[in-house]
Amino acid sequence: MSVVRIPPVLRAATGGEREVQVDGGTVADVLDALYERHPAVRTQLQTPEGDLHKFVNVYLNDEDVRLMSWLDTEVTDGDTLLILPAMAGGAAAAR
Amino acid sequence: MARSYQDLLASAREQVPEVQVADLAARRGSGDDPLVIDVREQAEWDEGHIPGSVHVPRGNLESRIAGVARPDQEVILSCASGNRSLLAGITLREMGFENVSSLAGGFQRWKQSGQDWTVPQRLTQEQRSRYSRHILIPEVGEAGQLKLLDSKALLIGAGGLGAPAAFYLAAAGVGTIGLVDDDVVDASNLQRQIIHTTDRVGMNKGESAKVAIQALNPDVDVNVHPFRVTRDNVIDLVSDYDIIIDGTDNFPTRYLMSDVSLMTRTPLIHASILRFEGHASTFLPYDGPCYRCLFPEPPPPDMAPSCGEAGVLGVLCGVMGNIMATEAIKAMLGIGDTLSGRLLIYDALDMTFTELKVRRDPDCPACGPNAQLEFRDYDAWCAGVHRATAVATA
Numbered sequence: 153m154s155v156v157r158i159p160p161v162l163r164a165a166t167g168g169e170r171e172v173q174v175d176g177g178t179v180a181d182v183l184d185a186l187y188e189r190h191p192a193v194r195t196q197l198q199t200p201e202g203d204l205h206k207f208v209n210v211y212l213n214d215e216d217v218r219l220m221s222w223l224d225t226e227v228t229d230g231d232t233l234l235i236l237p238a239m240a241g242g243a244a245a246a247r
Numbered sequence: 248m249a250r251s252y253q254d255l256l257a258s259a260r261e262q263v264p265e266v267q268v269a270d271l272a273a274r275r276g277s278g279d280d281p282l283v284i285d286v287r288e289q290a291e292w293d294e295g296h297i298p299g300s301v302h303v304p305r306g307n308l309e310s311r312i313a314g315v316a317r318p319d320q321e322v323i324l325s326c327a328s329g330n331r332s333l334l335a336g337i338t339l340r341e342m343g344f345e346n347v348s349s350l351a352g353g354f355q356r357w358k359q360s361g362q363d364w365t366v367p368q369r370l371t372q373e374q375r376s377r378y379s380r381h382i383l384i385p386e387v388g389e390a391g392q393l394k395l396l397d398s399k400a401l402l403i404g405a406g407g408l409g410a411p412a413a414f415y416l417a418a419a420g421v422g423t424i425g426l427v428d429d430d431v432v433d434a435s436n437l438q439r440q441i442i443h444t445t446d447r448v449g450m451n452k453g454e455s456a457k458v459a460i461q462a463l464n465p466d467v468d469v470n471v472h473p474f475r476v477t478r479d480n481v482i483d484l485v486s487d488y489d490i491i492i493d494g495t496d497n498f499p500t501r502y503l504m505s506d507v508s509l510m511t512r513t514p515l516i517h518a519s520i521l522r523f524e525g526h527a528s529t530f531l532p533y534d535g536p537c538y539r540c541l542f543p544e545p546p547p548p549d550m551a552p553s554c555g556e557a558g559v560l561g562v563l564c565g566v567m568g569n570i571m572a573t574e575a576i577k578a579m580l581g582i583g584d585t586l587s588g589r590l591l592i593y594d595a596l597d598m599t600f601t602e603l604k605v606r607r608d609p610d611c612p613a614c615g616p617n618a619q620l621e622f623r624d625y626d627a628w629c630a631g632v633h634r635a636t637a638v639a640t641a
Contacts, residue, residue: 160522160557161550170596196550207546214603234603236590238542239519239526240498241407241554 154231156186158193161237165192179210180223182233197235209236256330263336265351266323268360275299282316283323285354286335291327297357298365300325305335309342318343325350325357368393374466378420386582392420396466398579399423401488403476403504405452406430407559408494408518410440411568412575416492417460417467419576424460425488426453427472439561476500478622481507490578492516492571496553498545499625505530505538506622509614516574518567520559523596525567528586528605529574533614535587540608547631563595 156172166172172189176182187194197208204210210217211234217225227233250258274281283300285292292302303311305326316322322344324332332349339347350357358364370378370389374396381387381395400421402409405428413424432443432455440452447455453471460469472484485491485507493504493515501517508515509532517538518527530537545551570591577583592601613620 160524205546206544207542207550209542211603214601216604216606219606234601236592236603237546237550238498238501239521239524240501240545240551241496241519241521241557241559 153229154182154227154233156182157232157234159235159237159239161239162193162196162235165196166190176227178223178227179212179217179225179233182227183210183223207238210234211236256333259333259337262340263324263333264348265329265333266348267351268356268362271323271350272357272360272362281321281323283325283350284312284315284335285325286331287326287354291354293367293369295358295364295366296354297325298363305331308335308338312339312342312344316344319345321346321348323348323350326353328355329353368397374420377464377466381419387580391580391582394580395420395576396422398490399425399488400490400492400575400579401425401427401485402492402494403427403500404494404496405440405442405456406436406494406496407439407520407554407564408568408571409492410442410456411565412492412494412572413456414442414459414463415569415572416575417464417469419572420464420466421576421579422466423468423470423488425470425472425484426456427474427476427484428452429473429475439559439564441565476503478503478625482511485511485513488513490514490516490575492575494518494568494571496555498551498629501538502545502629503622503625506613506620508532509537509620514578516571516578518571520563520567521554521557523560523563523594525563525570525593525595527567527570527574527591527593528589529578531578531585531587536605536607537611537614539613540611541590541605543608543612545629545631548629560595563593566593566595 153173153175156174158166158170158172163170172186174182174185176185197204199205212220212225212227213232283297285296285300285302286305286308288304301315303315322339324335326332329349329352332353336347336349370392378392381392382389398421400416402413405413405426413426416424430452432448432450432452434448436443437445442456442459451473453473457469457471460467476484481503491504491508491513495501504515508530512532515530517530518525574585577585588605590603590605609615612618
């Protein structure tokens with residue numbers, strides 16, 4: 153089992169769950185297991201072609217999977233997969 | 248055979264040539280800048296000295312000279328009236344310095360003849376008291392406090408993040424604080440924007456923050472910039488400051504500030520907040536990753552709710568704003584390890600701090616070696632026009 157950490161903006165798609173425990177040997181497997189549990193997450197993270205959106209970063213523990221083997225990166229028991237979309241919040245002022 | 252002070256001076260004068268004030272001044276005026284070492288005591292130096300001269304008290308001359316001058320270099324020694332510098336000249340000659348001379352009449356004659364002189368910057372008695380807890384820290388000290396007083400920080404937004412950051416930077420004695428905000432204080436801001444007050448609802452946020460800062464610390468100059476940053480005004484704005492503290496709530500400004508940080512090589516302190524979660528990092532241009540190395544593209548608007556839409560825990564702003572202020576102070580002082588290369592995630596609900604590695608992207612379109620960095624239409628880009636299909640299905 154590995155843990156997927158869900159960022160605040162995706163929690164509406166996971167019914168408020170902040171962490172989801174799923175099985176999977178690669179990043180792609182883990183994400184598929186997540187989509188199976190919470191189908192609404194898929195369209196938030198994936199393009200229609202099945203790639204991850206460029207504005208979504210995925211970290212295996214503390215390392216960006218883009219710099220590893222991307223969706224084929226191996227995931228082992230106890231690993232944490234962190235989904236990180238950019239967040240802009242602050243002052244509603246300058247634009 | 249006992250020798251008097253006068254005997255010593257007379258013999259020193261035979262061995263160490265003297266330079267006249269007028270000759271030294273003329274050489275300096277023509278751009279020839281010989282090394283002048285002032286051998287007086289600390290208190291004398293503090294009251295004034297020749298600009299550009301180096302202070303090495305005579306008592307430390309033998310031990311410190313190697314760090315200041317080479318034996319084959321011309322050295323002009325100076326003291327108050329030209330006697331101690333003669334005796335110091337003997338010492339340097341004994342140490343193998345061939346080209347040593349002494350300023351005749353010393354600093355007194357220099358000053359009396361109308362040459363320019365400076366007093367080193369020092370904290371006033373009030374400042375020593377106000378900043379005493381900083382001065383006690385070896386990494387800050389009086390020199391560090393003077394650096395802060397001399398520093399200029401630009402805050403983009405005087406809201407959730409900017410309010411606590413500006414307040415603490417002002418308390419810390421950052422000498423110039425610029426506040427960019429075209430918005431006015433609203434009652435709904437007061438749950439977190441602690442620099443504003445109930446009786447200032449309706450006032451421009453920069454102006455309101457200025458009132459609070461001036462009441463807190465008269466050492467701080469506050470520049471209020473009551474407009475929006477745009478690609479047309481941002482370069483002029485940033486070039487007056489040493490550091491950018493970005494606490495805005497929208498992606499167009501985030502990417503604009505990232506690009507201008509690179510263009511002007513100004514460090515960028517970053518934080519963002521939503522509900523119970525905060526992100527923070529520090530972007531040092533061309534030294535560490537930039538914001539676009541971390542997030543190459545903005546999310547579509549529906550994936551990027553603002554605090555106005557999704558809410559934010561008030562106290563979270565204090566934590567993240569002060570992480571920004573801490574990073575800014577460290578960068579100004581040149582101490583410690585910044586968040587460059589790291590993204591810090593604070594989850595207030597779990598009370599956990601998570602750190603992610605952020606690497607410089609060798610193909611980064613903003614800071615990579617082949618990048619052709621220029622301003623773009625950030626609003627259109629962030630509205631996601633180019634990926635309408637992805638947004639529509641999301």
